[in-house]
Amino acid sequence: xxxxxxxxxxxxxxxxxxxxxxxxxxxxxxxxxxxxxxxxxxxxxxxxxxxxxxxxxxxxxxxxxxxxxxxxxxxxxxxxxxxxxxxxxxxxxxxxxxxxxxxxxxxxxxxxxxxxxxxxxxxxxxxxxxxxxxxxxxxxxxxxxxxxxxxxxxxxxxxxxxxxxxxxxxxxxxxxxxxxxxxxxxxxxxxxxxxxxxxxxxxxxxxxxxxxxxxxxxxxxxxxxxxxxxxxxxxxxxxxxxxxxxxxxxxxxxxxxxxxxxxxxxxxxxxxxxxxxxxxxxxxxxxxxxxxxxxxxxxxxxxxxxxxxxxxxxxxxxxxxxxxxxxxxxxxxxxxxx
Numbered sequence: 460x461x462x463x464x465x466x467x468x469x470x471x472x473x474x475x476x477x478x479x480x481x482x483x484x485x486x487x488x489x490x491x492x493x494x495x496x497x498x499x500x501x502x503x504x505x506x507x508x509x510x511x512x513x514x515x516x517x518x519x520x521x522x523x524x525x526x527x528x529x530x531x532x533x534x535x536x537x538x539x540x541x542x543x544x545x546x547x548x549x550x551x552x553x554x555x556x557x558x559x560x561x562x563x564x565x566x567x568x569x570x571x572x573x574x575x576x577x578x579x580x581x582x583x584x585x586x587x588x589x590x591x592x593x594x595x596x597x598x599x600x601x602x603x604x605x606x607x608x609x610x611x612x613x614x615x616x617x618x619x620x621x622x623x624x625x626x627x628x629x630x631x632x633x634x635x636x637x638x639x640x641x642x643x644x645x646x647x648x649x650x651x652x653x654x655x656x657x658x659x660x661x662x663x664x665x666x667x668x669x670x671x672x673x674x675x676x677x678x679x680x681x682x683x684x685x686x687x688x689x690x691x692x693x694x695x696x697x698x699x700x701x702x703x704x705x706x707x708x709x710x711x712x713x714x715x716x717x718x719x720x721x722x723x724x725x726x727x728x729x730x731x732x733x734x735x736x737x738x739x740x741x742x743x744x745x746x747x748x749x750x751x752x753x754x755x756x757x758x759x760x761x762x763x764x765x766x767x768x769x770x771x772x773x774x775x776x777x778x779x780x781x782x783x784x785x786x787x788x789x790x791x792x793x794x795x796x797x
Contacts, residue, residue, distance in 0.1 A: 461791065464522040465490035467511050467531050470555050471711045472687060474528060476629040480784035486791075489522075515539050524791060525550040527598075530558035530582065530590050537590075540597035549794045552594045553602040553626075557581040557658075559591065559611040565706075568610055571730040575705040575745050580658050591615040599794050602626045606734035607708040624790050627736075629780035630714050637720035637771050643760045645676065647698035649753070652682035652690055652712055660704040660726075663746040670750060675757050697721050698763060699756050704745050707731055713741060714778050717770030722763045724752055736777040740769035 463481060465474045469492040481488035491511065515533045518525075525532075525543055527550065533539045543550045557580050565576035581587065594601065595615040601623045603609050609625055616623050649668065653659040661681075668679045682693050694700065700716035700723050702709060707728025716723045717740070727735070727743040744752035756763055 460485065460487050461524065461795070462487040462522045463489075463524045463526055463791065464518055465526045465528065466518075467533060468492050468528055470528055471628075473629060473711075476631060476780050477526075477784065477787060480629070480780055481787070484784060484788060486788075515542070519543065519546050519548070523548060524794065526553060527551065528553045529555040530587075530594070537593055537597070540593070544597060550598045551600050551602060551790070551794070552598045554608055554612055555604070556608065559587055559603075559608060561587055561611055564611055571728060573705075573707050573728055575660070575726065576707065577657050577660070577705050580655055587611075595619040595621055600624060600790065602790065604628050605708050605731070607706070607728065607731055622793070624786075626786055626790070627778050627783050628711060628714055629783045630718050630774050630778040632718055632775055632779045632781075635715070635718035637718075637767070644698060647677045647757055647760075647763075648696055649677055649679045649699045649701060649757075650682060650694060650697035651679075651701040652694070653703075658703065658706065660746065663704055663749060664701055667746075667749040667753060671754055671757070675754060677757050691715065694719060694721065698760075699724065699753070701725070701744075701753070702741075704749055709735075709739075709741055714774055717741075717767075718774045718778075720767035720771045722756055722766035723770060724749070724756070736773070738769065738773050738776070740766045740773060742766070 463486055465478055465488065469475060474490045474492065478488040478490045511533045519542055525548065530552065540550060560578045560581045561584060562578040562581060565578040566573055591612060592615060596619055600621055601612055601616050603612060603623060603625055604627065605625060609623060613623050651661065651664050653661045656662065680693060682690050694716055700712065700721045702713040702723060702725035704726045707726055708731055709725045709727065713723045713725050723741045724744045725741050726745045727741060742752050742756065
């Protein structure tokens with residue numbers, strides 16, 4: 460039986476989902492989380508940096524493969540990556556966003572520009588570069604969730620002939636119910652749930668809502684500082700969900716909202732659109748056109764319902780955790796078999 464360790468932190472419930480589905484596939488999977496937050500995700504062992512340091516030697520003997528997340532390992536100086544290598548074990552670094560999103564490259568790259576990008580919550584530039592140089596030499600592969608992140612990490616790993624896999628986020632689609640025909644309200648509810656207001660562009664969203672509420676009847680709810688479970692209850696009430704309007708790629712909120720059959724607004728960087736799976740029904744909006752995109756959806760309940768149906772189908776096809784876990788297993792198999 461393959462024994463896999465996920466460490467050292469939970470990211471939006473993804474580590475729990477991966478471990479849970481790996482177990483169903485006959486893999487011995489364990490997740491450790493030293494990052495505690497109000498989101499209160501379950502399913503991983505809660506620990507701290509001190510306990511992780513004590514765990515290293517035991518883990519090295521017990522596990523076959525180490526799947527690390529967000530540019531962290533057991534130890535701050537990453538010495539454990541060399542120890543894993545010396546033991547003949549395999550390791551993966553799963554990059555998640557602000558651990559590799561360079562401030563400069565978020566705004567402009569070889570084939571794109573994004574004047575809206577906000578990456579001040581990212582790791583410092585020198586840390587990103589140093590980390591990627593270290594990881595690309597010592598781990599066996601990298602994983603990213605989309606081609607927005609791929610562009611930041613590929614040059615480092617390709618130089619060391621290491622693969623970078625694009626793995627969609629997992630969604631437990633069976634846990635999300637969709638009303639066959641949603642009620643058309645006199646005052647539709649727009650929901651936005653920022654975990655990082657600056658990164659998500661919350662100030663632009665609030666300004667747009669304020670302008671439109673003087674012209675159109677609708678309610679707006681900001682979902683903040685709630686457990687993930689409680690936040691999901693509020694998403695169920697929404698008629699429109701706004702994810703993020705600066706980054707250029709869709710996140711977990713978009714996926715969860717689409718799984719519930721909700722129309723979603725989120726900025727999609729034009730150069731990235733062809734890299735997303737076909738059929739993505741997200742309505743792209745940035746600070747310059749958010750008023751128009753939101754007003755269009757508010758005034759068109761039939762369009763909202765159709766986008767909701769398309770969104771559910773998109774998540775079923777591309778983010779269903781039962782399907783995505785097969786891709787995870789294939790990545791592991793590639794590494795184990797060499």
